[in-house]
Amino acid sequence: MMKKITIGGIDILPGSETKIALPVAKLYTDADVSLPIRVFRGKVDGPTVFISAAIHGDELNGIEIIRRLMHQKNFKIIRGTLIAVPLVNVYGVVNQSRYMPDRRDLNRCFPGSAKGSLAARVAHIFLTEIIQHCDYGIDLHTGAIHRSNFPQIRADLTDEKTKELAQAFGVPVILNSSVIEGSLRESAVKNNTRVLLYEAGEALRFDEFSIRAGINGINNVLKSLGMVRKTAKRKTILPYIANSSGWLRANASGFVHQKITLGEQVSQGDVLAEIGGPYGDIINTIIATRSGILIGMQNIPLVQEGEAMFHIAYFSENDSEISERIEIVQEQLLPEILSE
Numbered sequence: 001m002m003k004k005i006t007i008g009g010i011d012i013l014p015g016s017e018t019k020i021a022l023p024v025a026k027l028y029t030d031a032d033v034s035l036p037i038r039v040f041r042g043k044v045d046g047p048t049v050f051i052s053a054a055i056h057g058d059e060l061n062g063i064e065i066i067r068r069l070m071h072q073k074n075f076k077i078i079r080g081t082l083i084a085v086p087l088v089n090v091y092g093v094v095n096q097s098r099y100m101p102d103r104r105d106l107n108r109c110f111p112g113s114a115k116g117s118l119a120a121r122v123a124h125i126f127l128t129e130i131i132q133h134c135d136y137g138i139d140l141h142t143g144a145i146h147r148s149n150f151p152q153i154r155a156d157l158t159d160e161k162t163k164e165l166a167q168a169f170g171v172p173v174i175l176n177s178s179v180i181e182g183s184l185r186e187s188a189v190k191n192n193t194r195v196l197l198y199e200a201g202e203a204l205r206f207d208e209f210s211i212r213a214g215i216n217g218i219n220n221v222l223k224s225l226g227m228v229r230k231t232a233k234r235k236t237i238l239p240y241i242a243n244s245s246g247w248l249r250a251n252a253s254g255f256v257h258q259k260i261t262l263g264e265q266v267s268q269g270d271v272l273a274e275i276g277g278p279y280g281d282i283i284n285t286i287i288a289t290r291s292g293i294l295i296g297m298q299n300i301p302l303v304q305e306g307e308a309m310f311h312i313a314y315f316s317e318n319d320s321e322i323s324e325r326i327e328i329v330q331e332q333l334l335p336e337i338l339s340e
Contacts, residue, residue, distance in 0.1 A: 002045045005081060007037060007129050012081075015043040022129060024090070024122050033091065035126070038070060038084045046080025047225050048133050050193075051218060052126075053085070053140040055107050055184060057092015057099070058203040062140025065214040072215075080227045083130055089122070096204060098144070108182035111190075123184075131188050136165065136225070137195040138218055139184055142210070143202050146300040150262040150293075150326075151200035151213040152313075157241060162194045167239055168224040169196060169217035172325045173295055173313055174239045196221070202299065212333040237329055240322045242313035245295065250275065250303040252284040257301075260294055260310075263330070265323040267291045272310055275303060290314055293322055 002014045008022040018041075021034035051069075053062025066086040069075065087093050089106050100106055104119035112123030131137065143149040154177035157163040166174050177197070179186040188195045198217065200210030222228045254275040260266060266288040273286040286309060296311030303309060315322060 002041070005039070005041070005048070005133050007039065007083075007133075012039045012041055014041050016041050022125065024125050025118060035085060035090065036087055037130075040077040040082040040084075042077045042079045042081070042227065044079045046227055047135040048081040048083065049222070049225065049227065050083040050085065050130050050134045050137045051140065052088050052130075052137065052184070054093050055088040055139065056105070056141065056203070057089040057095065057097050058145065059098075059140075059142040060093075060204060061142045061201040061207060061210050061214065062198075063087060063093075064206055064211050065140055065218070068211065069215050069218055072219075076229070077222075077227055078229060080225065081133070082222070082227065083134065085126070085130060088126060091118075098203070107184055108180070110182055110184050110187040123187075126184070127187050127191070131184075131191050131193055134188075134191075134193045136221075137184075137188055137193055138221065139195055139197050140214060141197060141199045142205075142207075143199070143296060145203045147296060147298050148202040148207070148262055149199040149210075149311075150295045151198070151210050151217075151329075152295055153217070153239070154197040154199060155195070156189070159194060162196070165194065165221055165224065166196055168220050169198070170220045170237055170239070170329075171198075171200075171213055171217060172237060172239055172322060172329055173293060174241045175245060175295075175313060176241060176243045209330065209334050213329065216333065237325055237332075240315055240325070242292075242295075242315050245292075245311060245313045246290075247296075247308040248272065248286055248289070248310040248312065250305050250307045250309055251286065253303060253305045254278075254283050255301055256298075256303050256309070258297070260297075262294055262297060263323075263326045264294050265291075266294055266312060286310065288312070293326070 020037040100119040109119040109123040112120040152173045154175045155166045157176040201207035270288040292312040292314040
């Protein structure tokens, strides 16, 4: 017998699809602010999974990933339950801001409190109404404003089931990442909910490759859990695990001429960027200190000394093989763009 699921006082029955507007607070105008939620329940018992996006209100890729996922032809949960929450920080989305109106980072306010700050109250509602039901979760993120992340999964790989799902997701790079205090993922782990964190793209922008990789990855996870029907199998891309990563920082202030793009392999000693002055002279260069794969970078061509510019994942495996697999994934997901 399938377990009972109630969200916002609404019982969601097996074999049903339900839309819920979960009240979280009010605006100054007395208008309600609600979390939009869609719940898909199969007729057969199985795992319960949440997918969340825009916990930082300016991270929009995840909203589009969830929208397209739900509008896929013949999308159907046949086993278990899927809870989709495309806008966790509704306030932030409305204001195109990472933060809540009280300037708090919602992803540092978990587990929250029913009587705390606005951010704490939203965190508490999400934890008690969504996470408490779930066995697994996929939390969708992007880089910050003017920073892009190459599609990657971050997860605690010391847990074997989490590692299995991270590998099933199907992006070439996985970062072994411990939980951060106050984060959604920390509270989920305490609830015995295993969570994958998907990072891809840039704040306030849609990135087609990141969106397609996210949809593909979620479908892969749902298939691995037996929640959707399996289709013709695409060639499996085995991911590489990075147990460490680091940022290279600007060694001067000036105008940036980048010589590398996301997903590229870098070798120790490579020039990644030149920093120039207003008279056209080169003030300094950014040199790779170790070999790895570029998984994050600043996009704005202006930099202050000490500012983080390039995020590089480090592997014990052959970096050239990782680079080749990245190219395969890009060709699979964006064939029409890459062929132009």
